[in-house]
Amino acid sequence: MTPASNSIASPADTRSAKLYRVAIVGAASLMGKEIAEVLRDRNFPTADLRLLDDDESLGQLEAVGDEMAFIQSIRPEQFEHVDFTFFAADPRAARAKWETARDHGNTILDCTGALEDAAGVTIRSPWIERQTGQPVPPQLQPDSVEVAHPAATVLALLALRAQKFVNIERMVATVLEPVSQYGQKGMDELQAQTVNLLSFQELPKKVFDVQVAFNVVARYGEQSQHSLERVRGRILKHYGQLAPGAIVPSLQTLQAPIFHGYGFSIYLEADKSIGIKDFSDALAGEHVVVTTGEDTPNNVNAAGQENILVALSGDANRKNGVWLWVGADNLRISALNAVECAETLTVSRPLGQIQ
Secondary structure (H helix, E strand, C coil): CCCHHHCCCCHHHHHHHCCEEEEEECCCCHHHHHHHHHHHHCCCCEEEEEEEECHHHCCCEEEECCEEEECEECCHHHHCCCCEEEECCCHHHHHHHHHHHHHCCCEEEECCCCCCCCCCEEEECHHHHHHHCCCCCCCCCCCEEEECCHHHHHHHHHHHHHHHHCCEEEEEEEEEECHHHHHHHHHHHHHHHHHHHHCCCCCCCCCCCCCCCCCCECCCCCCCCCCHHHHHHHHHHHHHHHCCCCCCCEEEEEECCCCCCEEEEEEEEECCCCCHHHHHHHHCECCEEECCCCCCCCCCCCCCCCCEEEEEEECCCCCCEEEEEEEECHHHHHHHHHHHHHHHHHHHCECECCC
């Protein structure tokens, strides 16, 4: 097997073949692996894929299509002659390295949330851009993109389609956060807590500083580096920038004892009675599947899908109200939007990077 990261074409070859050199920082993370898989599934024109990560993952083998690639260290020279760099794991690595990558001429696509307040960085979701009909125009210089929070993408897409059908006067949403939003460490902590609870042992709490196994919480412990309030603020910020004309939801974020995939409970109230069948037809479309009968969406059957799964029911007390129960794959939505951003930005690099 030939390591994919060693199959390096010359800059002239990449320009003539319209192929691009890609780096994934945090390649061993859950998000990094998802991005690599989406690049392969969408046949992104890649001549060289560099898998980069911290010292813990150096030398680790990762499958890239039919080949294997080694994880390499994050060094400045790794960004030379690279067109697109995805930051996929630790926000600290993104903050420390993104300007180096940008100064080497890389187009930056950040999935860590680290760059949303940085100058010159645009928050984007191609799914929402297509829905609003206002795609971002290409830039002559390398772009730096913060990929929108997946929950913001889901909520904005559903709100925009709902508002196109009927005047929405109220939107209330509860987001059930999966531990995979915090990477492998979050997954490991939930697993360890579950095992330790069943064996009456002390619970590890390095990530959340609170019991998340068999529990639903609205706040993490004081020693946690993460905050559900910050998650809520980030979702609302991205939502507002993606869909400034959409109704602003009242939002609650809860940590659920689930490994992977979002659950959303959403209440919409219109200015007139809503017909469930017609409303279902209005919501359904690209990336949204409305289920009926016993085929209720959940985070398990949404795993690995690019579609947002939705079930609708009327409100028993308000004829103008409707409830949406939604399942969606958080990592897949982020990775798809990141790669789709890169695809739209190839317009700015039609023949590969000119060094």
